[in-house]
Structure formats: C-alpha cells, structure tokens
Amino acid sequence: LQASGVSLTDCAPNGRKEVADKMIIVDMLAYAMDHPAPRTLVLISGDRDYAYALAVLRLRRYHVVLVTLGNAHASLVAQASECLDWYTVVGQVGQPVLARSPERVVAEAEVKVVVTATKKAGAAKKGAAKKGAAKKGAAKKGAAKKGAAKKGAVKKGAAKKSAAKKGAAKKGAAKKAAVAAKAKAKVKAASKGKKTRAKANAGAAKPASKAPATVKKPMMGGG
Numbered sequence: 001l002q003a004s005g006v007s008l009t010d011c012a013p014n015g016r017k018e019v020a021d022k023m024i025i026v027d028m029l030a031y032a033m034d035h036p037a038p039r040t041l042v043l044i045s046g047d048r049d050y051a052y053a054l055a056v057l058r059l060r061r062y063h064v065v066l067v068t069l070g071n072a073h074a075s076l077v078a079q080a081s082e083c084l085d086w087y088t089v090v091g092q093v094g095q096p097v098l099a100r101s102p103e104r105v106v107a108e109a110e111v112k113v114v115v116t117a118t119k120k121a122g123a124a125k126k127g128a129a130k131k132g133a134a135k136k137g138a139a140k141k142g143a144a145k146k147g148a149a150k151k152g153a154v155k156k157g158a159a160k161k162s163a164a165k166k167g168a169a170k171k172g173a174a175k176k177a178a179v180a181a182k183a184k185a186k187v188k189a190a191s192k193g194k195k196t197r198a199k200a201n202a203g204a205a206k207p208a209s210k211a212p213a214t215v216k217k218p219m220m221g222g223g
Contacts, residue, residue: 018049025053037061044086046072054079 002008009027011020028041040063043050051073054064058081066072066080067089077083 021047021049025050028053028057032057032060032062038063040065042067043080044068046076048073048076051076051079 009023011023013019024043024045028043031041032039038061041057042065043054044067046068054066054076058064058079064079064081065084066077066082067084067086068076069086072083
C-alpha cells in the first residue's frame with residue numbers, strides 16, 4: 001500500500017470504541033473540504049455506518065466508489081456512486097475493473113435476501129413439521145402410557161376386589177364354623193347335664209336297704 005502511495009494511519013483505541021470508523025469519516029470529510037467537487041473518493045469497507053457520510057458526499061457531487069464484499073448491506077451500497085467487488089479488484093490488479101451500479105448491487109442483494117428468506121422459511125417449515133411429528137409421537141406415547149396405567153389400575157382393582165371377596169368368604173366360613181362349634185359344645189353340655197340329673201334321680205328313687213337280722217345262737221352246755 002505504501003508503494004502505491006497509500007499512507008497508513010495507526011488507530012489506537014485507548015479504551016474507546018469504533019475509533020477507526022470515526023477517523024475514516026473525518027478523513028473523508030476533510031478531503032472533501034480541501035478538494036472541491038467534482039472529485040472521486042474510494043472507500044473500502046462493508047460497514048453500513050458509513051452510509052450517511054457517503055450520502056452527504058454524493059449529494060455534494062463527489063463520485064464515491066465503494067469496494068466491498070458481495071454480502072455488504074444494501075443501505076451502504078445504495079449510497080455509493082458505483083460499487084466494486086473486493087475479490088474482483090484483488091484478482092484483477094493491473095487490469096481494468098468492471099464496476100457495478102448501486103442499483104444492480106441492490107437488486108442482487110435483494111435477490112440474495114429473498115433466496116435466504118426462502119431457505120429459512122423452508123427450514124422453519126421442516127423444523128415445525130419435525131416438532132409436530134415429535135409432539136404427535138409424544139402424545140401417542142403418553143396416551144399409551146395412560147392406557148397401560150388405566151389397565152393396570154383396573155387389574156389391581158379387580159385383584160383387590162377378588163382378594164376382598166375371598167377374605168370375606170373365609171371370614172364367613174370361620175364364623176359359621178365357630179357358631180357350629182359353639183352349638184355342638186352346648187349340645188354336649190346339655191346332654192351331660194341330663195345324664196347327671198338322670199343318675200341323681202335314679203339314686204334317689206331306690207329304697208334304703210335294711211340291716212340284716214341278728215340270729216342268736218343257743219349256748220351249749222348247762223344253762
């Protein structure tokens with residue numbers, strides 16, 4: 001650059017922001033003050049913050065050439081008198097460069113924006129379709145889990161009911177057995193009491209036995 005007559009300027013930030021951008025704008029305006037129109041200014045940048053400065057210079061009949069990349073913002077390109085592609089300029093050093101009008105650059109940028117928006121919309125639709133399919137799959141899995149849970153609950157409830165019925169039947173059988181045992185015990189006790197009473201009555205009905213008569217034997221001998 002120095003061999004081509006370009007002077008280099010060190011832009012020390014010193015803790016400040018956008019120092020280089022502000023210095024470039026000041027240098028362009030200072031050049032315009034020192035060199036009345038018509039003159040040509042060349043700006044190599046893609047920052048749209050220069051759009052206002054380019055618009056002011058162009059309104060004052062300065063020919064503004066913008067050298068930038070193909071993805072430069074349309075608001076910057078629209079303010080230039082002509083726009084050159086950076087890679088084209090670098091690749092054709094020493095050869096004439098074909099410039100593009102700002103209108104063409106803006107049209108190309110708009111086409112790129114439309115294509116990008118279309119791609120993004122298609123990607124968004126695909127993403128939405130995937131999300132919808134995922135939600136449907138999740139809903140189906142949730143419904144299947146709920147159905148399985150309901151079936152399990154029904155089975156558990158039926159098992160509990162059958163177990164309760166079996167327990168109630170066992171308890172009823174046990175009660176019946178206990179009642180039957182008590183009845184048998186009562187019958188046995190009653191039969192024993194009858195036998196005891198009958199024996200007692202029989203003993204009371206028998207006559208008292210008389211004492212045997214004593215027979216006196218005659219004594220032998222005189223007397």
